[in-house]
Amino acid sequence: xxxxxSLSRAVDQIPNGxxxxxxGFMGVGSPHRLIDELxxxxxxxxxxxxxxxARPDFGVGKLVDAKAIRRLVTSHIGxxxxxxxxxxxxxxxxxxxxxxxLAERIRAGGTxxxxxxxxxxxxxxxxxxxxxxDVDGETFLxxxxxxxxxxxxxxxxxxxxxxxxxxxxxxxFNPAMAMAGATVIAEAGxxxxxxxxxxxxxxxxxxxxxxxxxxxx
Amino acid sequence: xDTKNLIAQRVAQELKAGDLVNLGIGLPTLVANYVPAGTxxxxxxxNGVIGMKPLDIPNTSSDSLTDAGGMPTSVIPGAAAFDSVxxxxxxxxxxxxxxxxxxxxxxxxGQLANWMVPxxxxxxxxxxxxxxxxxxxxxxAMTHTAKxxxxxxxxxxxxxxxxxxxxxxxxxxxxxxxxxxGLMLREVAPGVTVDDVLAATEARLIVGxxxxxxxxxx
Numbered sequence: 001x002x003x004x005x006s007l008s009r010a011v012d013q014i015p016n017g018x019x020x021x022x023x024g025f026m027g028v029g030s031p032h033r034l035i036d037e038l039x040x041x042x043x044x045x046x047x048x049x050x051x052x053x054a055r056p057d058f059g060v061g062k063l064v065d066a067k068a069i070r071r072l073v074t075s076h077i078g079x080x081x082x083x084x085x086x087x088x089x090x091x092x093x094x095x096x097x098x099x100x101x102l103a104e105r106i107r108a109g110g111t112x113x114x115x116x117x118x119x120x121x122x123x124x125x126x127x128x129x130x131x132x133x134d135v136d137g138e139t140f141l142x143x144x145x146x147x148x149x150x151x152x153x154x155x156x157x158x159x160x161x162x163x164x165x166x167x168x169x170x171x172x173f174n175p176a177m178a179m180a181g182a183t184v185i186a187e188a189g190x191x192x193x194x195x196x197x198x199x200x201x202x203x204x205x206x207x208x209x210x211x212x213x214x215x216x217x
Numbered sequence: 218x219d220t221k222n223l224i225a226q227r228v229a230q231e232l233k234a235g236d237l238v239n240l241g242i243g244l245p246t247l248v249a250n251y252v253p254a255g256t257x258x259x260x261x262x263x264n265g266v267i268g269m270k271p272l273d274i275p276n277t278s279s280d281s282l283t284d285a286g287g288m289p290t291s292v293i294p295g296a297a298a299f300d301s302v303x304x305x306x307x308x309x310x311x312x313x314x315x316x317x318x319x320x321x322x323x324x325x326x327g328q329l330a331n332w333m334v335p336x337x338x339x340x341x342x343x344x345x346x347x348x349x350x351x352x353x354x355x356x357x358a359m360t361h362t363a364k365x366x367x368x369x370x371x372x373x374x375x376x377x378x379x380x381x382x383x384x385x386x387x388x389x390x391x392x393x394x395x396x397x398x399g400l401m402l403r404e405v406a407p408g409v410t411v412d413d414v415l416a417a418t419e420a421r422l423i424v425g426x427x428x429x430x431x432x433x434x435x
Contacts, residue, residue: 098346168279
């Protein structure tokens with residue numbers, strides 16, 4: 001079995017209607033080649049879980065522009081007027097989640113937890129319809145785990161086994177998301193021979209990475 | 218000095234050497250300009266770095282070092298990068314000394330609303346709810362009114378960011394401290410009277426026998 005495959009084959013696996021965890025923060029650390037290929041292949045009715053929708057014509061903003069997203073789970077859409085327009089027009093369902101809660105829900109999904117307890121959102125609209133749990137007299141919200149059919153990850157460097165390293169603020173949601181997708185597809189700035197990334201430097205372990213996109217198509 | 222810089226200058230006086238601080242986008246970012254030379258503050262950017270130099274010229278050719286608005290930034294020697302799970306662990310876990318955030322409304326209970334105007338502007342809360350729920354001190358830095366209308370109200374009409382009471386409100390007119398008893402007027406800006414502040418505030422303010430003037434360069 002070879003993990004490394006072409007960009008088009010990697011994205012061929014994703015059916016219309018799939019749920020996707022996509023890394024990135026304002027497009028930094030997003031898998032831009034995978035996003036471009038999703039648009040090129042005309043995928044639609046997607047559920048996308050991502051920190052924010054970047055800007056029009058940038059990062060996941062391209063999927064918004066292409067009207068490829070049916071449902072969005074995110075913390076911030078303030079810098080993408082087109083996301084706000086589609087939401088207010090009822091063209092896209094948007095579930096706004098506090099950023100730290102989003103990170104923890106994905107972590108819970110990827111690590112087999114039944115959810116997390118947080119103070120964030122207690123007493124606000126975020127708490128509507130959710131269970132609360134009292135711990136030592138303090139009220140916490142029960143936030144449920146998030147998983148998806150696919151995780152689309154951007155790494156700074158990979159080896160041919162699929163071990164991944166990240167860079168600076170391009171790390172963001174990628175490590176947690178790499179644990180929470182049923183199928184994990186990663187693109188990397190560089191793919192190096194196995195052994196070049198020392199065990200202490202591996203941030204996402206190859207065993208969770210299913211497909212690594214080759215540098216060239 | 219313009220309104221925003223006056224507010225930023227006053228907020229900066231609240232920061233102490235060694236503090237881990239998170240500045241919101243916009244006006245709060247200006248606070249970094251007024252930290253006294255020689256006072257080391259560790260600025261966090263919630264997209265995954267501690268040791269950011271806000272407002273500095275980006276000192277890296279990497280497009281992987283950005284602030285929370287996605288713009289290139291720079292860091293001090295000794296800075297650290299981490300993922301979003303860790304980043305919000307600092308925020309919720311009591312490790313953040315101060316967060317400075319903008320505000321749309323604050324009420325008599327010291328509750329902040331700053332993340333949406335239903336049906337009009339729905340940017341999303343981003344990290345604001347975690348910051349207000351988790352930081353040791355929450356400082357709201359905002360203009361006192363919006364187009365003449367008070368923003369410090371008896372009760373917020375916009376959806377709350379958190380039910381937690383914020384520590385301090387700094388505007389171009391006043392410094393106000395929310396307490397158990399209500400909103401205490403602590404300071405007025407140079408050239409502003411207590412009556413000016415009361416007239417521009419819908420909420421009840423508790424006024425002491427004397428109200429000092431903010432120590433800012435006007």
